[in-house]
Amino acid sequence: MEEKTVIKSMSSEVVLSIEDIKEQASKKLPTVAREFFNSGSTSQITVHENSTAYQKYRLRPRVLVNVSKADTSTTVFGSKISFPLCVSPAGLQAMSHPDGEIATSKACATRNIHMGVSTFSNYSVEEVTRAGLGVEPIKHAMQLYTMKDRALQERIIKRAEAAGCVAILLTADSPVLGYRYNEWRNDFRTPAGLAFPMMEKSSEQILAQTHDDGFLAMNSDSHSWAEDIPRLRSLTKMEIWIKGVLTAEDVLLAREYGCDGVIVSNHGGRQLDDSPATIDALPECVKAAEGKIRVHIDGGIRSGADIFKALALGAECCWIGRPVIWGLAYDGEKGVEKALQILYDEFRRCMMLTGCSSVADISKAKIGIARLDGPLARL
Numbered sequence: 067m068e069e070k071t072v073i074k075s076m077s078s079e080v081v082l083s084i085e086d087i088k089e090q091a092s093k094k095l096p097t098v099a100r101e102f103f104n105s106g107s108t109s110q111i112t113v114h115e116n117s118t119a120y121q122k123y124r125l126r127p128r129v130l131v132n133v134s135k136a137d138t139s140t141t142v143f144g145s146k147i148s149f150p151l152c153v154s155p156a157g158l159q160a161m162s163h164p165d166g167e168i169a170t171s172k173a174c175a176t177r178n179i180h181m182g183v184s185t186f187s188n189y190s191v192e193e194v195t196r197a198g199l200g201v202e203p204i205k206h207a208m209q210l211y212t213m214k215d216r217a218l219q220e221r222i223i224k225r226a227e228a229a230g231c232v233a234i235l236l237t238a239d240s241p242v243l244g245y246r247y248n249e250w251r252n253d254f255r256t257p258a259g260l261a262f263p264m265m266e267k268s269s270e271q272i273l274a275q276t277h278d279d280g281f282l283a284m285n286s287d288s289h290s291w292a293e294d295i296p297r298l299r300s301l302t303k304m305e306i307w308i309k310g311v312l313t314a315e316d317v318l319l320a321r322e323y324g325c326d327g328v329i330v331s332n333h334g335g336r337q338l339d340d341s342p343a344t345i346d347a348l349p350e351c352v353k354a355a356e357g358k359i360r361v362h363i364d365g366g367i368r369s370g371a372d373i374f375k376a377l378a379l380g381a382e383c384c385w386i387g388r389p390v391i392w393g394l395a396y397d398g399e400k401g402v403e404k405a406l407q408i409l410y411d412e413f414r415r416c417m418m419l420t421g422c423s424s425v426a427d428i429s430k431a432k433i434g435i436a437r438l439d440g441p442l443a444r445l
């Protein structure tokens with residue numbers, strides 16, 4: 067009787083995986099917030115496939131390799147991070163936990179990884195960068211939209227640069243928001259009391275609009291490579307990355323326009339549904355990059371093995387969105403720390419068990435494609 071009680075309480079409380087954190091978050095978040103965070107657009111094809119597409123890859127371990135000095139670290143934005151992961155810019159983090167992006171920045175500093183700051187952050191870029199000043203200060207990248215109000219966009223750029231951000235992540239996949247049933251069904255609005263300081267908007271102004279209308283009023287759908295990239299280049303010394311690339315064609319354009327990197331991303335399946343899982347778009351993007359432009363990836367990454375597979379397919383670094391939001395809902399800063407710790411531990415063990423002593427050892431030779439009708443297909 068007593069033993070059973072112990073086992074039951076352990077199984078309901080022990081949080082060991084990102085899935086566990088998601089489950090804990092689901093218990094804490096109101097339905098409207100949970101649906102806003104977790105959903106993709108229209109039929110939910112892409113949001114789902116972002117994660118499941120990783121399952122077709124299998125690992126090809128090498129044995130009897132001395133991995134006693136396995137080193138998971140890598141360099142991103144010219145500075146060393148503890149493993150190849152950064153946190154994607156996601157707006158409205160204070161809807162998940164009151165400490166929002168401040169807690170995320172502190173957890174990133176504890177784990178020594180970089181962080182993207184959304185234009186729709188509930189805390190200012192100055193506050194968020196300050197919170198990341200740990201033992202080894204981490205780097206922040208400012209996420210930017212192609213905005214209608216160019217003067218406001220310019221103020222955001224200048225503030226980000228002055229606050230110490232090292233890169234702009236230009237979100238290029240959102241001339242309009244994706245078609246999101248949950249937001250309309252729930253008449254989704256930013257909760258009272260939350261502000262968007264980078265948008266220079268108060269809680270009252272925000273409440274007057276739905277998310278969809280607010281976005282429509284803000285974002286420019288007349289954006290273009292030729293108009294926007296040279297303009298941004300003239301405004302800042304920060305690196306310029308294009309977030310939302312899914313094709314070789316756009317990687318070639320990013321190269322042509324002198325961008326520093328691309329993030330292969332479908333916005334976590336929230337924009338164009340039926341676009342490919344990012345891990346499936348990655349190979350053509352890496353090929354088109356020819357090592358001349360950096361290639362990162364986000365979307366659906368939920369384990370250390372997923373990070374390993376993305377690196378094996380040529381990504382230099384991975385980013386995560388929802389796992390951080392779930393960590394925040396679960397336990398604020400500690401919850402994000404936990405999510406990052408899980409991914410770090412899983413990635414490290416994955417490296418060691420596949421016989422990799424450094425991130426540079428992770429290559430195509432370490433993975434294959436599982437087939438129902440035959441042996442593992444080599445890449």
Ligand SMILES: Cc1cc2nc3c(=O)[nH]c(=O)nc-3n(C[C@H](O)[C@H](O)[C@H](O)COP(=O)(O)O)c2cc1C
Nearest residue numbers: 154155156157184237333334364365366386387388
């Ligand atoms: C709640 C939420 C808010 C987001 N807000 C932004 C944003 O403000 N700007 C942006 O470029 N991407 C935004 N994204 C997309 C993320 O940057 C990222 O591409 C995506 O979450 C990665 O997929 P994952 O959540 O499956 O890890 C958001 C995603 C979510 C889930």
Ligand SMILES: O=C(O)C(=O)c1ccccc1
Nearest residue numbers: 156157158186281333336
């Ligand atoms: O919902 C999103 O995907 C997104 O990009 C966003 C934009 C503004 C506020 C919050 C999230």
